[in-house]
Amino acid sequence: MSTQDQRGEQPESADGDTTDFGFRRVKRGDKEQLVRGVFDSVASRYDMMNDLMSAGIHRLWKRFTIELSAVRPGQTVLDIAGGTGDLAARFSRIVGADGKVILADINASMLAVGRDRLIDEGVVGNVHTVQCDAQALAFPDNSIDCITIAFGLRNVTDKEKALRSMERVLKPGGRLLVLEFSKPTNPVLEQVYDTYSFRVLPLMGKWVANDSESYRYLAESIRKHPDQETLLGMMEDAGFVNCQYHNMTGGIVAVHRGIKA
Amino acid sequence: MNHDPAIIAGALSALELAIARALTLAPVAAKELEDMAGTHIVIECTRPEIDVTISIDEAGQLQLKQYSEEAVSTRVRGSAEDFIALVTADDPAATLINSKLEIIGNTAPLLALQAILSKIDIDWEAPLVDALGDVAGHQLAKFLRAFFSWSQSAGKSLRRQLSEFILEEGRLSPPNAELEHFYQEVGRLGLRVDRLQSRIQRLAKRLREYDQ
Ligand SMILES: C[S@@+](CC[C@H](N)C(=O)[O-])C[C@H]1O[C@@H](n2cnc3c(N)ncnc32)[C@H](O)[C@@H]1O
Numbered sequence: 001m002s003t004q005d006q007r008g009e010q011p012e013s014a015d016g017d018t019t020d021f022g023f024r025r026v027k028r029g030d031k032e033q034l035v036r037g038v039f040d041s042v043a044s045r046y047d048m049m050n051d052l053m054s055a056g057i058h059r060l061w062k063r064f065t066i067e068l069s070a071v072r073p074g075q076t077v078l079d080i081a082g083g084t085g086d087l088a089a090r091f092s093r094i095v096g097a098d099g100k101v102i103l104a105d106i107n108a109s110m111l112a113v114g115r116d117r118l119i120d121e122g123v124v125g126n127v128h129t130v131q132c133d134a135q136a137l138a139f140p141d142n143s144i145d146c147i148t149i150a151f152g153l154r155n156v157t158d159k160e161k162a163l164r165s166m167e168r169v170l171k172p173g174g175r176l177l178v179l180e181f182s183k184p185t186n187p188v189l190e191q192v193y194d195t196y197s198f199r200v201l202p203l204m205g206k207w208v209a210n211d212s213e214s215y216r217y218l219a220e221s222i223r224k225h226p227d228q229e230t231l232l233g234m235m236e237d238a239g240f241v242n243c244q245y246h247n248m249t250g251g252i253v254a255v256h257r258g259i260k261a
Numbered sequence: 262m263n264h265d266p267a268i269i270a271g272a273l274s275a276l277e278l279a280i281a282r283a284l285t286l287a288p289v290a291a292k293e294l295e296d297m298a299g300t301h302i303v304i305e306c307t308r309p310e311i312d313v314t315i316s317i318d319e320a321g322q323l324q325l326k327q328y329s330e331e332a333v334s335t336r337v338r339g340s341a342e343d344f345i346a347l348v349t350a351d352d353p354a355a356t357l358i359n360s361k362l363e364i365i366g367n368t369a370p371l372l373a374l375q376a377i378l379s380k381i382d383i384d385w386e387a388p389l390v391d392a393l394g395d396v397a398g399h400q401l402a403k404f405l406r407a408f409f410s411w412s413q414s415a416g417k418s419l420r421r422q423l424s425e426f427i428l429e430e431g432r433l434s435p436p437n438a439e440l441e442h443f444y445q446e447v448g449r450l451g452l453r454v455d456r457l458q459s460r461i462q463r464l465a466k467r468l469r470e471y472d473q
Binding site: 059061063067253 | 328
């Protein structure tokens with residue numbers, strides 16, 4: 001009866017008219033709306049839940065991602081699916097007054113929380129917020145030094161299209177960093193993690209945010225996301241070169257990096 | 262890089278914050294550090310095997326990174342003990358000459374940095390809360406306090422604390438037997454969760470029957 005039993009019954013990626021929404025199959029056109037519902041619902045408590053659910057470790061995953069970006073003062077960084085602006089705030093300090101950070105997300109509620117938070121933290125001036133879809137980035141070709149997408153790609157309906165769109169707007173030599181839940185490298189760890197995400201997370205979601213459904217979706221969407229090697233292949237197919245990944249916390253999370261040729 | 266980047270990131274951000282805090286209480290040292298802005302020094306630790314880049318940014322803040330592409334002025338290679346000896350030395354220049362540390366590039370920034378760091382009084386605990394958030398940071402701080410028996414260690418030297426930390430750090434990838442044991446424990450926990458779940462279901466069923 002547990003949700004894990006449904007794993008692998010359905011094809012991993014979108015096919016034909018339907019796509020995955022967690023473990024459910026939904027019409028491709030409906031996924032966006034459903035994902036929006038999830039993030040509308042979690043936006044106001046997102047940061048707190050993030051800390052709670054990952055025991056604060058998401059900050060360390062992000063820290064390493066930023067190191068791998070090797071972003072320098074004066075550069076332009078695009079943080080896609082940037083949500084409440086965690087990465088954007090950090091990049092803002094690195095690129096400085098001469099640089100620019102674009103915080104992009106499809107969801108207005110998440111962006112609104114992000115904007116408030118950036119102001120609260122005194123991050124103003126070089127961060128711009130833009131509501132846009134990762135699959136159709138409205139930026140000129142070859143205009144961005146570095147793109148990050150943290151815990152966002154799994155929510156995107158057509159991941160291949162999104163990766164191609166990222167490749168297009170990056171400058172040659174620019175880099176993409178994808179931080180995303182992945183496949184634990186150890187089967188026992190995988191089981192513990194399953195127990196945690198399918199039983200504990202929705203409960204936490206229910207107690208703290210009174211919203212177990214959204215957190216169930218988050219757990220399910222993690223399982224539906226391509227594993228390390230698959231994502232690496234997808235990045236190569238989208239035209240990125242020198243692609244590599246680093247597992248973190250036993251592969252629960254991986255950060256992939258690719259360069260635009 | 263065979264350590265988990267998240268664990269290294271945790272240790273480095275805690276250290277970074279501890280140093281930043283200490284610097285706010287030591288304006289002279291902070292000013293001296295500011296004068297070193299733009300310096301990048303790589304510490305190549307061979308045992309345990311970790312590379313750390315120490316960067317001093319424009320604001321004079323010290324940053325510790327496990328990955329960096331900055332052009333470095335100095336690269337120092339050696340074991341953790343060699344580094345600890347240097348950090349805690351009264352006469353760093355002499356220590357440096359006599360130690361097994363291998364230096365590539367300019368030694369001056371290294372000695373200058375050592376001189377600054379030796380002047381400040383670093384509190385290792387509080388920053389964990391900032392690094393990991395209230396809940397996790399507090400838990401970890403509590404654990405570390407117990408671990409280092411921090412309460413009685415006020416007089417303990419930095420050297421001692423550091424070497425204990427490094428010792429533990431060396432254990433970050435636990436030996437197989439220990440892992441096996443951990444996995445067995447986890448497996449047992451899983452079974453208990455399953456039993457608990459079916460018990461809850463039985464209870465819920467009984468409650469429903471009772472209600473009707
Ligand atoms: C789990 S949050 C991650 C937020 C932030 N990057 C972080 O790491 O904390 C996922 C975000 O992806 C956004 N998102 C979902 N589908 C998207 C799409 N097609 N294009 C852009 N953003 C999308 C959601 O609105 C949400 O803010």
